[in-house]
Amino acid sequence: xxxxxxxxxxxxxxxxxxxxxxxxxxxxxxxxxxxxxxxxxxxxxxxxxxxxxxxxxxxxxxxxxxxxxxxxxxxxxxxxxxxxxxxxxxxxxxxxxxxxxxxxxxxxxxxxxxxxxxxxxxxxxxxxxxxxxxxxxxxxxxxxxxxxxxxxxxxxxxxxxxxxxxxxxxxxxxxxxxxxxxxxxxxxxxxxxxxxxxxxxxxxxxxxxxxxxxxxxxxxxxxxxxxxxxxx
Amino acid sequence: xxxxxxxxxxxxxxxxxxxxxxxxxxxxxxxxxxxxxxxxxxxxxxxxxxxxxxxxxxxxxxxxxxxxxxxxxxxxxxxxxxxxxxxxxxxxxxxxxxxxxxxxxxxxxxxxxxxxxxxxxxxxxxxxxxxxxxxxxxxxxxxxxxxxxxxxxxxxxxxxxxxxxxxxxxxxxxxxxxxxxxxxxxxxxxxxxxxxxxxxxxxxxxxxxxxxxxxxxxxxxxxxxxxxxxxx
DNA sequence: CAAATAGTGTCTGTAAGACACTATCCC
DNA sequence: GGGATAGTGTCTTACAGACACTATTTG
Numbered sequence: 001x002x003x004x005x006x007x008x009x010x011x012x013x014x015x016x017x018x019x020x021x022x023x024x025x026x027x028x029x030x031x032x033x034x035x036x037x038x039x040x041x042x043x044x045x046x047x048x049x050x051x052x053x054x055x056x057x058x059x060x061x062x063x064x065x066x067x068x069x070x071x072x073x074x075x076x077x078x079x080x081x082x083x084x085x086x087x088x089x090x091x092x093x094x095x096x097x098x099x100x101x102x103x104x105x106x107x108x109x110x111x112x113x114x115x116x117x118x119x120x121x122x123x124x125x126x127x128x129x130x131x132x133x134x135x136x137x138x139x140x141x142x143x144x145x146x147x148x149x150x151x152x153x154x155x156x157x158x159x160x161x162x163x164x165x166x167x168x169x170x171x172x173x174x175x176x177x178x179x180x181x182x183x184x185x186x187x188x189x190x191x192x193x194x195x196x197x198x199x200x201x202x203x204x205x206x207x208x209x210x211x212x213x214x215x216x217x218x219x220x221x222x223x224x225x226x227x228x229x230x231x232x
Numbered sequence: 233x234x235x236x237x238x239x240x241x242x243x244x245x246x247x248x249x250x251x252x253x254x255x256x257x258x259x260x261x262x263x264x265x266x267x268x269x270x271x272x273x274x275x276x277x278x279x280x281x282x283x284x285x286x287x288x289x290x291x292x293x294x295x296x297x298x299x300x301x302x303x304x305x306x307x308x309x310x311x312x313x314x315x316x317x318x319x320x321x322x323x324x325x326x327x328x329x330x331x332x333x334x335x336x337x338x339x340x341x342x343x344x345x346x347x348x349x350x351x352x353x354x355x356x357x358x359x360x361x362x363x364x365x366x367x368x369x370x371x372x373x374x375x376x377x378x379x380x381x382x383x384x385x386x387x388x389x390x391x392x393x394x395x396x397x398x399x400x401x402x403x404x405x406x407x408x409x410x411x412x413x414x415x416x417x418x419x420x421x422x423x424x425x426x427x428x429x430x431x432x433x434x435x436x437x438x439x440x441x442x443x444x445x446x447x448x449x450x451x452x453x454x455x456x457x458x459x460x461x462x463x464x
Numbered sequence: 465c466a467a468a469t470a471g472t473g474t475c476t477g478t479a480a481g482a483c484a485c486t487a488t489c490c491c
Numbered sequence: 492g493g494g495a496t497a498g499t500g501t502c503t504t505a506c507a508g509a510c511a512c513t514a515t516t517t518g
Contacts, residue, residue, distance in 0.1 A: 018254065018299050018300075018301060018302065019301075019302040020252035020253065020254055020255065021252065021255055021300065022250065022252055023252065023255065023343065067250050068250075068253065069250055069251075070250065070251040070341065071334045071341070072334070073332045073333065073334065074330060074332045074343075075332075095329060095330055097327060098306060098327055098330060098345055100305045100306045100307075101305065102303045102304070102305065109302065109303070111255065111306075113330055178497085179497085179498090180496080180497080195480095195481070195482070196497090196498090197481085197482080197483090197498080197499080198480060198481055198482080200497090200498075200499095201479090201480085201499095202479095202480085213489095213497095217489090217490095217496080218489080218490065218491095218494085218495055218496065219488080219489060219490080219494080219495040219496025219497065220487065220488040220489045220490095220495080220496050220497045220498080221488075221489060221496090221497080222496075222497055222498085223497080223498085410470085411470085411471090412470080427507095427508065427509070428470085428471090429471080429472080429508085429509080429510090430507060430508055430509080432470090432471075432472095433472095433506090433507085434506095445516095449468095449469080449516090449517095450467080450468055450469065450516080450517065450518095451468040451469025451470065451515080451516060451517075452468080452469050452470045452471080452514065452515040452516045452517095453470080453515075453516060454469075454470055454471085455470080455471090
């Protein structure tokens with residue numbers, strides 16, 4: 001008698017008696033693409049190349065995902081999928097939602113746990129495999145499989161909520177940055193312009209000011225700041 | 233060749249090649265227990281009797297839960313578990329979080345998707361089976377298995393957030409109610425007293441006023457209100 | 465009338481939003 | 492100086508919080 005069969009639930013059924021779903025993870029790995037050529041900074045998302053499907057001629061693009069392996073946590077699976085599919089080392093995946101429509105995947109019964117992860121653009125560009133991945137700005141104009149569009153919507157909403165509440169919860173900026181740098185990131189996340197004086201006053205109490213100023217830029221040098229040390 | 237085996241993922245593995253976790257749902261079914269005997273109204277949660285475990289002498293209590301059956305959605309499983317274990321017809325279960333520690337269940341590899349559902353006290357008392365269930369006020373002083381304590385914490389946080397933003401998102405009150413009724417519910421959810429004048433002014437714009445007053449109470453009769461019709 | 469509860473007038477402190485001004489760099 | 496960007500003084504508006512008052516019922 002196996003260990004599993006020895007424990008039965010209240011209905012008298014062993015775990016093995018029920019068909020089990022496959023469990024997958026799909027990740028919206030978001031970043032902020034820096035301003036360039038007069039285009040301001042904007043939210044971007046990592047997509048991976050997807051092999052041609054039976055009904056399609058050309059390969060498509062999708063969020064990186066994988067099936068959960070035995071003994072693995074969801075966060076482990078997210079990090080593994082980012083590593084295998086994109087060459088990227090993820091940070092701290094956050095759960096967003098479980099997509100559970102029994103018909104959502106042609107291949108069978110697959111639950112997908114959607115995740116959000118965030119990586120600064122330079123790190124993402126330094127790590128990702130450019131032949132199999134791309135970083136596209138939002139909003140996305142591509143056709144994506146499964147519930148991937150819904151996942152992205154959830155991810156954007158979560159990210160906006162977090163950045164509304166804190167200066168840089170996901171470390172999109174380096175160790176030291178100016179208020180203008182921070183504002184650029186917030187405008188990209190929020191998708192709208194933010195007034196500079198109000199923004200400054202909202203953020204300044206949550207930042208650690210450094211005894212230095214930014215160099216090599218036009219205009220009056222700006223004070224540098226750092227994220228608050230944990231547990232002030 | 234089965235249909236599942238015909239579709240292989242990018243690593244060349246069929247769905248069936250991976251061990252699959254069992255997937256369970258656990259539900260914090262919350263309510264507001266009305267004031268009685270000088271005790272003000274308070275948040276309560278439904279617990280179900282749990283058979284004695286191998287290492288324990290007496291039966292314990294736990295959140296209602298069940299394993300996900302084939303072809304079922306998570307919300308279906310939540311409603312089924314509430315029905316089977318408590319005789320309660322659930323409403324609109326909301327996902328909270330997936331608990332995924334591979335070691336969290338003795339019986340094997342079990343993922344649990346925690347849910348929140350809310351039911352008005354009179355309905356809950358009218359439906360539930362009193363021999364196998366109880367409604368206990370928060371905070372809970374019982375020992376609960378698995379991650380059930382963490383689930384309750386998440387559920388309370390979610391509920392507080394929702395009631396901070398809206399008058400009665402889960403329909404804890406009847407069709408018509410006074411501002412005092414509403415404040416009693418909010419105080420139970422928030423776990424603190426709320427000032428009556430401020431509360432009134434915060435809520436009144438989000439309520440539909442009815443052309444009637446409450447009867448059969450002491451003092452000046454209070455105006456009756458209803459939840460806003462969807463899409464004002 | 466008193467007790468009890470509903471509802472309002474109004475003051476205060478805080479903070480967001482907005483405008484305009486000053487400050488300090490590079491060229 | 493001129494251009495550019497950083498940073499601040501300050502006004503307006505809104506609103507939460509609080510207190511005290513008025514209003515309307517029952518007994």
